[in-house]
Amino acid sequence: MTLRLYDTATRSVRDFVPREAGRVGIYLCGLTVQSEPHIGHLRSGVNYDVLRRWLLRAGNEVTFIRNITDVDDKVLAKSIEYGRPFWSIAYANEVVLGAAYRSLNVLPPTYEPRATGHVPEMQELIQKLIDTGHAYVAGDGSGDVYFDVRSYPAYGALSGQHPDAMQHPDDGPERAKRSPNDFALWKGQKAGEPADATWPSPWGRGRPGWHIECSAMCWRYLGPEFDIHGGGLDLTFPHHENEIAQSRAAGLPFARYWVHHALLNLGEAKMSKSLGNVIDLDHVVAMGIRPIELRYYMLEAHYRSRIDYTDESLREKAVAFRRIEGFVQRAVDRVGPVPAGELPTAFTAAMDDDLNTSAALASLREVVHDGNTALDTSDEPAIRAALSSVRGMLDVLGIDPLDPAWGGGGSGHLKEVVDSLVALALDQRAQARARKDWTAADAVRDQLKQAGIIVEDTPAGPRWTVDDGR
Numbered sequence: 001m002t003l004r005l006y007d008t009a010t011r012s013v014r015d016f017v018p019r020e021a022g023r024v025g026i027y028l029c030g031l032t033v034q035s036e037p038h039i040g041h042l043r044s045g046v047n048y049d050v051l052r053r054w055l056l057r058a059g060n061e062v063t064f065i066r067n068i069t070d071v072d073d074k075v076l077a078k079s080i081e082y083g084r085p086f087w088s089i090a091y092a093n094e095v096v097l098g099a100a101y102r103s104l105n106v107l108p109p110t111y112e113p114r115a116t117g118h119v120p121e122m123q124e125l126i127q128k129l130i131d132t133g134h135a136y137v138a139g140d141g142s143g144d145v146y147f148d149v150r151s152y153p154a155y156g157a158l159s160g161q162h163p164d165a166m167q168h169p170d171d172g173p174e175r176a177k178r179s180p181n182d183f184a185l186w187k188g189q190k191a192g193e194p195a196d197a198t199w200p201s202p203w204g205r206g207r208p209g210w211h212i213e214c215s216a217m218c219w220r221y222l223g224p225e226f227d228i229h230g231g232g233l234d235l236t237f238p239h240h241e242n243e244i245a246q247s248r249a250a251g252l253p254f255a256r257y258w259v260h261h262a263l264l265n266l267g268e269a270k271m272s273k274s275l276g277n278v279i280d281l282d283h284v285v286a287m288g289i290r291p292i293e294l295r296y297y298m299l300e301a302h303y304r305s306r307i308d309y310t311d312e313s314l315r316e317k318a319v320a321f322r323r324i325e326g327f328v329q330r331a332v333d334r335v336g337p338v339p340a341g342e343l344p345t346a347f348t349a350a351m352d353d354d355l356n357t358s359a360a361l362a363s364l365r366e367v368v369h370d371g372n373t374a375l376d377t378s379d380e381p382a383i384r385a386a387l388s389s390v391r392g393m394l395d396v397l398g399i400d401p402l403d404p405a406w407g408g409g410g411s412g413h414l415k416e417v418v419d420s421l422v423a424l425a426l427d428q429r430a431q432a433r434a435r436k437d438w439t440a441a442d443a444v445r446d447q448l449k450q451a452g453i454i455v456e457d458t459p460a461g462p463r464w465t466v467d468d469g470r
Helices: 039-057 073-082 086-103 113-131 210-222 234-250 283-286 290-300 311-335 345-352 357-376 379-395 412-434 438-450
Strands: 004-007 012-015 021-028 061-066 133-135 143-148 182-187 206-208 225-234 254-261 262-264 307-309 453-458 462-464
Touching: 021 039, 021 210, 039 061, 039 086, 039 225, 039 254, 039 262, 039 283, 039 290, 061 210, 061 462, 073 086, 086 206, 113 133, 113 182, 113 206, 113 234, 143 283, 182 210, 182 234, 182 357, 210 225, 210 234, 210 254, 225 234, 234 412, 254 283, 262 357, 283 290, 290 311, 290 357, 290 379, 307 311, 311 357, 311 379, 311 453, 311 462, 345 357, 345 379, 357 379, 412 438, 412 453, 412 462, 438 453
Parallel strands: 021 061, 021 225, 225 254, 262 307
Antiparallel strands: 004 012, 133 143, 143 182, 182 206, 453 462
């Protein structure tokens, strides 16, 4: 079955046919790093990481670009508020964002360009638009440059909006615009803004508008035309609408498919720093939820389905993942770490059907059920087959607990320390049992249970897991 993806531009699920067979170029709109990320931001990274992994699984070479917007109105507002250089704020938040992505096993992008590193390319695009009559320099001496929306008849096609019904951008005085819908490509230096957030240009010192940044970085790293442009639904208008207009007006064919993910809300409201209703990774970890469980939670919903976050729903999904993890651990105890193998037909069909991770996980749980049955009957060939299949599916989804990215089921040095301490306690318990001191043996087991460690005696010896009820 061919991978089919929902294309926002055509409002249909289409067969995905890359521009060049075996090679896929993807651009994902990254974050504006005016503040630290929340889990709504991280959903984007996880969703497109699965798309990338699925394309890689099919044997494609994938060039994956995820940008950093390190200069724009929001970043400068924080700079003024805190009295710190804009680049200091942007970089500090970029570091936190990178750590969060790594903790969720999101593969690093092929390139992660910053907007501030591509001002020459932006200026080149702007000049092309001016030369072809699609952009103009404001006549008020501000140094602003605007895109002339009326010069591009297809404006509004992506979002399905008519220009007359659109909300006007507030990125410049309307008196300086030919039409209220025109948007800024270049913003002349304004009083009160940080002086170090400007660059020389043919139109005077200033900085780029938000939309031109992404068009320039797409062009720089993926060329005039590429396969997939991704981002959140909230970016469809105006950001992506404006990207299309300015890129195609400059003669660039631009993206062939537009893939948008739904938002992760807190209750029914969009998770937003400005609204003060955000849940970040630290909150989740403080709840006793591991990053691998948060990733599973995000994949339980189809990427185009809204997630209404609650602590309770996250805990429920964490318990569901621990059941899958428990099978993997028990199977490995019985037959060893079988490598990832072939994928079930139902799983493949679900993934090819617009990345239906919800249906794919249902298929995975069926194989886990069969594997648990095989464990109960000590059917080792069936255990190996189930474990291999499960690991293959978990690998595609990025949630294989045996993946070294997860520390092989724990987290680096801390896991080694815990393993050693539990092994010491179990050795003391074994010595007590050997001398038939059942009271001492039970005491060790009870102390481990109080610490959140459940001990299970198996034919291969004692096995311990972290209590699901923590």
